[in-house]
Amino acid sequence: METTGRVKDVNRDWKSGNVVLVLEIDSCGSEELQKICEQPKLSVKLARWTERRSLNANAYFHVLVNRIATILQVTLTEVKNQLIREYGAFQYIDGQIPTFLLKAQYEQEILNREDMHVKPISREIKDGEEYVRFAFMRGSHTYDTAEMSRLIDGTVQEARQMGIETLPPQEIERMKASWK
DSSP states (O other), rough: OOOOEEEEEEOOTTOOOEEEEEEEESSSOOOHHHHHHHHSSSOOOOOOOOOOOOHHHHHHHHHHHHHHHHHHOOOOHHHHHHHHHHOBOOOOBBBBEEEEEEEGGHHHHHTOOOEEEEEEEEEEEEEEEEEEEEEEOOOOGGBBBHHOOOHHHHHHHHHHHOOOOOOOHHHHHHHHHHOO
């Protein structure tokens, strides 16, 4: 059973030293709860709740990536990376966006890698050679609802500009409403 809820009380059992949590959960069928309560031991995972994008959102994104790649006659990776650069979310580590410098001659190679998403953010000349500074972007599988919504909106806009049929606006809005 997985649901959302809140911690209502925290105590310590001084005899065993264990922490006792009182939880209020949002929804649960009584039969399901009864079955869980009958178990001698449970696996418990507590995590901060965040709205996550639905699998439908990610699947729809990949459908559009495929259609765009077919029209442009380029790889899926090229299209996906371009859309993530344009509409995606930066990677943050300790509140900073990690960057790296690479010779400009390798720019296209790094932009088309399958194992990372990067965005060029500046150009520099060092010792007479041109370099590009790249920032890391997160993969779409890590996006929350708002981030995925922005990526879908941008991808739909790009697809429509190319004459690619997309879901009707009301269907896209319905999908987005279901993510919330």
